[in-house]
Amino acid sequence: MDRFSFLNAAHTAFFADLYEQYLQNPDSVEPSWRSFFQGFDFAQANYGSDEVAQQIAYVASGDSGEISEKMQKEFNVLKLIEGYRTRGHLFTKTNPVRDRRVHGPSLALENFGLSQADLNTVFDAAKMVNMKPSSLADIIKHLENVYCQSIGVEFMYIRDPKVQEWIKNRLDINDNQPNFSVDQKKHILKKLNEAVSFEN
Template sequence: MSMARLFPGINIGYVLEQYERYQQDPNQVDAAWRAFFERWGSVLVAEEGPTTPGVAAPAVDLAKVAAVVSLAESIRKRGHRAAHLDPLGSDPPGDPALDTGYHGLSERDLEALPASIIGGPIAQSSRNAHEAITRLRAVYCGTIGYDFGHVEETEEREGLIEA
């Protein structure tokens, strides 16, 4: 399950609250959150040495994780604005939200995060978020594309995604 599906709209405050509850007692959160935190605990918790018992470990910059998800969504939604489509060669209109810096990210940030936070088939074959974002740009900012977001049948849509 991708982060984008777990918290659409990126409500980090809510995620942090759930994570704090999970750290106090994993049974205080829903089973889906427990599974998420069990899987992503290494991403969410910075390994800065020993912590004092009873004190929550410092969180990895969840803002960076949220920023990567936001960047991926921006590329998916607005990537066409960076595509070079004019046969006369004029520059595409672009969109600031397509830039890594707009989201407060650096290449190093992307390299440090797993591709799986991006979600989708592109992430499955990428080593890290940097590679996944590069592939997303190639797909969504390129000159050939397919739009099947309007397909409502899940199996049919998933078949088109895999094709």
């Protein structure tokens, strides 16, 4: 079955109205459409509106139902980035005593239409995590550092897009690996001890 058959059947005015609604308030549209439009905006910014329009028209015409392999891979990397932002906290290393419970689906490449063969490919989607165009291996290394180390981050449930964007940008600055001074570390330890004492 044609993966893009829904585009063929949909009315053009419906797309226009839904996209306009997305531009006004991204959270007001269903999550799968929001992801679609985010990918569309990304593709417009990085490939030019003419090429994107040509690809969308090509898909919607029903002639092929396929977009270029390069653009499809870029969309897949965007889905991977979204996967880390949404589920990365489930794979953090926050317990030094025992391994974390296994969650599924995992963040394996294959779950996002990517493979080991793509690791050395350079993707423009890296710009979404404030990197210059980078190899998939470097993008994953960055995502692992930000979302899957000893600091867990869960924020994609926040409904305000501006707040989400602020958090994303803050995390990307230093790979979510803050470099605190000795005094700052002592202050944090003091506050943690106070919190534990209060809870007890």
